[in-house]
Amino acid sequence: MIPSDGSTASTAQNDAPVGAPSDGGEALVSVRDVTKRFGDGPDAVTALSDVSIDVPAGSFWSLIGPSGCGKSTLLRVMGDLIQPTDGSVTVGGRTAAEARRARDYGMVFQKPTLFNWRTVRRNVELPLEIVGMGKDERRKRAEVMLELVELGDFATKRPGQLSGGMQQRVAIARALSFEPSLLLMDEPFGALDEITRERMNDELLRIWQRLQTTVVFVTHSIPEAVFLSSHIIVMSPRPGRVLAEIDVDLPYPRSEDTRELPRYFELVTEVRETLREAQQL
């Protein structure tokens, strides 16, 4: 199931300015025949069945599907937060466990999971403290990251004093602070209103293009998946499996205008129809 990224890559390279990420890289993440069952015997639930995907370095992939399709489970298997029953995950040639211990993963969860006893800046510093970076350096790095998510003025606030969207931006700054090679995002904007979500999508793309990191993004929002991704994995529920892969041949950088392109609407429709098929299976 290696994606045929010919069209996407060429479109991106033709239309995007120099430095825009493309799908042309080698597979950073390889998921091979992953099956995940929860429980034993007759009560066992198969969350994932024989899933294989290859995410190229520098690309932005979304996992989309109805609830219960195992997209979050797949992300957690990739991040070594849960173990697959069968199959394997490699990240840059390492096993998922090795990659996690080597701190290859930046994770952003549906909830911001900030430490409310720390200031915003010290939340961003948390991973840097854990990797043992010196005080001055990590402070400087945290401030750069906060500027990147445009929260420089809020460094000394506590998370409880910030809105939900701002908290999630702090979580993104924290996940990126130690420059992980892979950013795993589990419905990070699911709890936000539509307007805030679109703004966060714009910001996320801007950051992704600046940092050129690889992103795997779980969502149940079709417009969000189409707007953000270079490639979309559509999953079907019970048991979760890959139903279709859709290349998103919209040029980067994307903006407000992208949401009004005919091609954008075509892709949204394509994903929607694929998902509808998934429901009927």
Next chain:
Amino acid sequence: MTPSASAVTPAASSTGRRSAAQDVAGRTLPAVLTALLVLVLWEVVVRAVGIRPIFLPTPSSITATFFAEIPRLAEAIWTTGRAAILGFVIGGGAGFVTGALAARWRWMREGLLPMGVAFGAIPIVATAPIFNLWFSSLSVWSNAAVVALVVFFPMLVNTITGLSATDGGHEELMRSLAAPRNAVFTKLMVPTSLPFVFGALRVGAALAVIAAVVSDFFGGLRSSAGFFIKTLMATADYTGAWATVAALCLFGLALYGSVALAERTLTPWGDDG
């Protein structure tokens, strides 16, 4: 960043500060007014009904005695209060350390928690004479030991509960960062436990004064508040005994207030809502 998002938070936080100040005033004022009302009623009823001071002296006479006896009351509070504070610190510290060990290692928890429960079931009154024997009844340590024993149990239980109260999302985050166990303990578990620890300290502050006075009644130092009350009752100075109770009450409030102040200073995020 849109103007709306950046404008919301500073406004919200300044509103928060203003309402916090109003909050304090709003909570203090009714309490003070209620206390004054009770004292006035007390005074009026005692005078009107003609209750004898042996049963209930008037607040005004207690206040007068209080101010007249300040040097002796101060000595009594110094003796008993010192035992209360020493025991509070030792019992609280021991409870936290034991709780931390129990939360860190499962086998320790299984060994220590039943022992902690057993400690909590010990009646203080029963331990006072024993500690007097162990530490000499003329030392502050016998009273402090009684206090420490009383403060230990709530601290142990709350520390274990607090250290285990970590949020699942936070645990997953630390796991994704491959955080070593010590980092999880100091950066996640300990801060999570602080509100629980302060809860135990507040309970402990109240218990400490009670335990210190109770142990005063079993021998103890001649300058202690408990001994002072016994002496005053024996010489029919009931107003003096009431003044000593009032002084102990003030001391207890001060100890509790210090803990509450430390809590607000050290865990300011509790107000974020």
